[in-house]
Amino acid sequence: MSQSSSPELIEKLLAGLRQAVTEMMNSMAMTEVVFAGRESANSFTISAEVVGLVRLSGHMQGMVGVTCDQEMLRVVVSKIVGLPPEELSQEDLLDGAAELANMVCGGMKTKAQIGGVDLSPPIAIVGKEFVSQWKTNHATHIFTFQMEEGGLRIYSSL
Amino acid sequence: MRVLIVDDSSVMRKIVARGLRQAGFKITDILEAGDGQEAMNLLKTDSNFKLILSDWNMPVMDGLQFVREVRGNIPQIKNIPIVMVTTEGGESKVSAAMEAGANGHIKKPFTPETLQESLQRFLG
Numbered sequence: 001m002s003q004s005s006s007p008e009l010i011e012k013l014l015a016g017l018r019q020a021v022t023e024m025m026n027s028m029a030m031t032e033v034v035f036a037g038r039e040s041a042n043s044f045t046i047s048a049e050v051v052g053l054v055r056l057s058g059h060m061q062g063m064v065g066v067t068c069d070q071e072m073l074r075v076v077v078s079k080i081v082g083l084p085p086e087e088l089s090q091e092d093l094l095d096g097a098a099e100l101a102n103m104v105c106g107g108m109k110t111k112a113q114i115g116g117v118d119l120s121p122p123i124a125i126v127g128k129e130f131v132s133q134w135k136t137n138h139a140t141h142i143f144t145f146q147m148e149e150g151g152l153r154i155y156s157s158l
Numbered sequence: 159m160r161v162l163i164v165d166d167s168s169v170m171r172k173i174v175a176r177g178l179r180q181a182g183f184k185i186t187d188i189l190e191a192g193d194g195q196e197a198m199n200l201l202k203t204d205s206n207f208k209l210i211l212s213d214w215n216m217p218v219m220d221g222l223q224f225v226r227e228v229r230g231n232i233p234q235i236k237n238i239p240i241v242m243v244t245t246e247g248g249e250s251k252v253s254a255a256m257e258a259g260a261n262g263h264i265k266k267p268f269t270p271e272t273l274q275e276s277l278q279r280f281l282g
Contacts, residue, residue: 023267027267080173081169089168091168095170096169099266102245103266
């Protein structure tokens with residue numbers, strides 16, 4: 001559950017997030033990414049195999065979750081580290097999910113130029129056949145990005 | 159020219175290593191450690207590094223403590239430059255690392271160009 005932040009600050013951070021994802025995928029994964037839509041919800045189900053989470057604290061509080069499927073994660077991480085997908089270990093995938101969330105949030109903070117926001121170390125969940133429920137007091141903003149390798153969804157409860 | 163990368167994330171160690179090579183530095187060896195303590199153990203037996211790149215958040219010994227340990231009382235390692243590589247851009251934390259003896263700070267995500275620009279004075 002997140003506390004309420006001002007709508008202006010939230011929009012500034014979300015604009016930063018959108019820019020950060022595009023720039024990170026272009027520069028680090030050498031992958032074209034297309035923004036495929038935005039929606040809001042207070043409660044929803046996540047059935048993705050990969051979740052990377054970072055908590056925001058300080059002047060703005062909340063949680064950002066980056067989700068995708070394992071195959072997509074494997075391809076993106078292989079492009080970022082420059083190794084064939086089959087050479088990546090399970091530890092690499094877990095660390096890759098965490099680093100994706102870490103870099104998306106770090107980039108978001110830099111792009112938004114909002115001071116006094118601290119990011120927690122990332123938490124990664126990688127698995128199969130699990131469904132989770134995400135519920136917040138205030139609307140969670142859901143951004144969908146599309147790449148050749150698959151889709152990426154980012155949940156921001158701010 | 160040898161570089162030590164200290165990061166608990168296997169992926170980030172690979173990303174930094176790849177970035178260093180893409181930046182065009184003439185590096186012969188890149189060694190890796192998963193946390194500050196592991197890096198200290200390595201440095202006590204092998205101190206021939208031109209630069210150390212260290213994460214901030216790590217288990218066992220974090221980046222700040224690692225900087226303090228390196229700048230401690232072991233003469234052969236206390237002058238090796240250390241650059242922090244982290245998403246945490248909080249000014250107070252960067253200041254704390256610099257006060258402890260770190261020589262620079264790079265924010266993730268970064269590009270080979272960023273690395274080239276930031277690390278030229280250490281590896282050029």
